[in-house]
Amino acid sequence: MKITAVIAEYNPFHNGHLKQLKTAKRETQANALVVVMSGSFTQHGDIAVASREQRAAWAMEAGADMVLELPTVYSLSTAKGFAEGALKTLSLLGEYTLSFGIEHDELEELSLAAEFVNSESKDMSRLLKGYLSEGYSVAKSRTMALDMLRPDFAELLRQPNNILAVEYIKAGNAYGGKVQYHAVNRKPDDGKKYLGSTALRAMLANGEDIGAFVPEFVKLEGMTSVAKYNTISTYALKSSSAEQLGELANISEGMENRIAKSEFNNMDEYLDLTTKRYTRSTIKRIAASATVGLTKDLVQLAADEKPYCTVLAVRPSKKKALLSLLAQGDGYYFFKHSDCEKDCPVYPLVQLDEKAAKIRKLCEQ
DSSP states (O other): OOEEEEEEOOTTOOHHHHHHHHHHHHHHTOSEEEEEEEOSBOTTSOBOSSOHHHHHHHHHHTTOSEEEEEOHHHHTSOHHHHHHHHHHHHGGGOSEEEEEEESSSOHHHHHHHHHHHHHOOHHHHHHHHHHHHTTOOHHHHHHHHHHHHOHHHHHHTTSHHHHHHHHHHHHHGGGTTOEEEEEEEOOOOOSSSOOOHHHHHHHHHTTOOOGGGSOTTOOOOSOBOHHHHHHHHHHHHHTSOHHHHHTBTTOOTTHHHHHHHOOOOSHHHHHTTOOSSSOHHHHHHHHHHHHHTOBHHHHHHHHHSOOEEEEEEEOHHHHHHHHHHHHHSSSEEESSGGGSOTTSTTHHHHHHHHHHHHHHHHTBO
């Protein structure tokens, strides 16, 4: 079976996503299209606009044959951790083609950029350490280092989809040729048919109709209230000691003390704690980690253990073949959290996914 995989969030699903799935399936001539999708929280630290089940149903309507949940421990991570976690999850499928969107016409150039970044030359390492010591984030430090060494690559990596594409390629190359790559060029938002998820969430927040930018099957039922989530998340942060905050994923270098000492009373005030090192997305991931209880110990557990996934949806006609692949994979798969026994090594991670889903459910409008 020839499989093409897509890594996604669908927060919410829009016309650009529909185009990507159809193009990927057609151009790779796949027998099956598999999506690994963030569950209840996304890589930028946001709570999902709808349940994982509803968003998986959108993917199935768009032509996916199976949707797997990307574990929360990976979805609430840096671009590097997100990509490595997604590729680890997809390793359960064996060999496949990974399709992703890019803001550039040449996949080969992105592959060369990935190879250069991954090589970590002495000059690159020296520059990275220098910029990091000045308080810049890892992503910003890398771009600044590339500006000095390979400005052509630096220009490529100023685009968000290209950044993820390079991380996907770096992570996929660790699997010894089992992963092939396919890119779909992402055209700029035109404000008529295509608009990205960030802009669509802003429209939803303002009560605007997004119907022109999403397929007809996308119905936002049980939509998440960001205001409710912000209240819960603010409480989680305010009720945690510096020691407890220090145990969370995504936090280091004394940031726990700054948060604990801060007198913020709502999420907007908390987000003012951003620095050169701690970007807005990082600060939001820390808040989400506090809310769901994502700790450094759980991150280490995920790194040490075999991959796992929860099957959110699967097409009946492809179910036998696709589940057979998962069964042959060196890891675990479940259909619901209760399928994971307490003595299973990844049980704490599955419980984390379930807790995240329950918190999102509490935040429905």
